[in-house]
Amino acid sequence: MRLLDWSSSAPAENLACDEALLNEVEEGERGEALRFWESPRPFVVLGVSQQIRREARIDACRADGVPILRRCSAGGCVLQGPGCLNFSLILDRSLRSGLDGVRASYCVILGRVREALAELGIEARIVGSSDLAVGDLKFSGNAQKRKRRAMLHHGTLLYGMDGGSMARYLLEPDDRPAYRADRVHETFVAPVSASPEALRDVVARAWQADPAEYAPTPALREAIASLVQSRYDAEAWTWRR
Numbered sequence: 001m002r003l004l005d006w007s008s009s010a011p012a013e014n015l016a017c018d019e020a021l022l023n024e025v026e027e028g029e030r031g032e033a034l035r036f037w038e039s040p041r042p043f044v045v046l047g048v049s050q051q052i053r054r055e056a057r058i059d060a061c062r063a064d065g066v067p068i069l070r071r072c073s074a075g076g077c078v079l080q081g082p083g084c085l086n087f088s089l090i091l092d093r094s095l096r097s098g099l100d101g102v103r104a105s106y107c108v109i110l111g112r113v114r115e116a117l118a119e120l121g122i123e124a125r126i127v128g129s130s131d132l133a134v135g136d137l138k139f140s141g142n143a144q145k146r147k148r149r150a151m152l153h154h155g156t157l158l159y160g161m162d163g164g165s166m167a168r169y170l171l172e173p174d175d176r177p178a179y180r181a182d183r184v185h186e187t188f189v190a191p192v193s194a195s196p197e198a199l200r201d202v203v204a205r206a207w208q209a210d211p212a213e214y215a216p217t218p219a220l221r222e223a224i225a226s227l228v229q230s231r232y233d234a235e236a237w238t239w240r241r
Contacts, residue, residue: 003209007037011065020223025150034209035088042081057170083160116206128177137190163189
């Protein structure tokens, strides 16, 4: 598995990179990949089917210059930025068992991530449909996009971002897992006690990712630029719902 440890300062490029990597594997151009990234600036990301006015505090985002974007995968609205490490797995389902069903695939993937985090003394558990929590405090949300052959699974690992910053830019969601009950962002989300370097290390080793590749190839950069122009920087995409 390739390891791509690359973050862009442009929010749209970070989202486009995940989809471009997915397309590479789907089209048989390259093998599986694990990517880590962390945005140096905050931005809000909607799930592919969410309604922007039901998820984001639009006025606060505009006042603070926080962009609102839409990703290609399902799942809930999240805040990206410093203190939120992202991992993106692009897997070839023809090579792996247990990934055909959505629920089963979450169990397989998050189970391996949970075991990796245990090396750092983080006693995580899989809760809801796609979360990781310590006790009843969420620190990781996950989402997927699935194609015929390949799938993208990406998730957050909060190590320095808390629910207070999320509350500034995100509305309280209507769709809540049962374990959340009526808790607001500030009392539902909490970071884990681990450095981003340690988190990268244990997750990369869990997936036996090759540390030789740390930058996008020219072909990948071209695909990222094309997706940014056609989708991720396009208001018609972000504001379509």
